[in-house]
Amino acid sequence: MRVLVTGGAGYLGTHTCLSLISAGHEVTVLDNFVNSSAEAVRRTSELARTAIPVIEGDLLDPRALMKAMDASQPDAVVHFAGLKAVGESNTEPLRYMTNNVTGTLQLLEAMEAADVRRIIFSSSATVYGVTETVPTREDHALSVTNPYGRTKLVIEDLLRDIAAADPRWSIGILRYFNPVGAHPSGMIGEDPTGTPNNLVPFVGQVAVGRHEAVSVFGGDYPTPDGTGIRDYLHVMDLAEGHVAALDWITAHTGVDVWNLGTGTGYSVLDVIRMYESVSGHPVPFRMAARRAGDVAVSYADANKAAAELGWRAGRSLREMIEDHWRWQSANPDGYER
């Protein structure tokens, strides 16, 4: 199928483009490069052995959107484009709502106008809020604790409303837990702008000497070693999950939602120790105060995607860190935008 990938130059977008092409789909990228680079798509094209068409543009620009729809003539859209920093969203809620929600509205309007009614939406486990039960299933109560999470929940609710109003739509909502790692080639990977908020890219930068130590946000959680537990998921497993979800929405109408996680949780100290073991470099750390908004434990019940999509994450934490380290050590300054 022809697939338009919004935000396709980003970390998750590039890896998903690669898996979509490997599965025989034709991909076009629409990206405004606010948090990504054209170099990432160039390298992805090299890995895919096919030139990936890129339209530089913003979902808030109707002309760019129309150009992308006309050029790609998509059978489906995989929608990653959006701002995703929880902390930043607390200080810039309006920018997050406009960019993420209004941008998605514009995209859906353009799809409707072009008779394109298949979409995979990039959501997040953040919509589960402070989880009462782990592992967390898709029918867990939804609540949000920050503006970023609210944009994801608002978009999910909008997609459910659209599906209820018009049975021609086929909508897959994917709730990511903690995507980490990189393509095993080491050519593409996560390239955060500025100092990384997320654990694994920060640990990688400590391992290459860009920072002195990791601040461990909280050592007094009710967990075995006192540090936060998360469901880290290899980005290639996440990418393959999108291919499986696209197959599902191609065969079904209506809307459905799946967790993309491994179902296994690892602590901050587990990750730090794994990084030291894989890289052979020390990763000094210091215990620090808990980070506002963090939950103690979060990991997925991944059985729904396995049962319905035939998808289950297969890559281990060691593989995630090996692949991240290969990317990090080969590209200490990322794509050097």
Ligand code: WQD
């Ligand atoms: C992981 C663990 C921290 C950094 C976030 C977003 C979520 C999603 C994925 C978009 C936690 C600890 C972290 C550090 C630390 N993004 N930590 N020192 O917070 O689980 O999820 O990214 O959808 O919406 O909330 O990921 O990598 O920031 O933190 O101790 O320097 O590492 O407390 O326990 P998180 P994270």
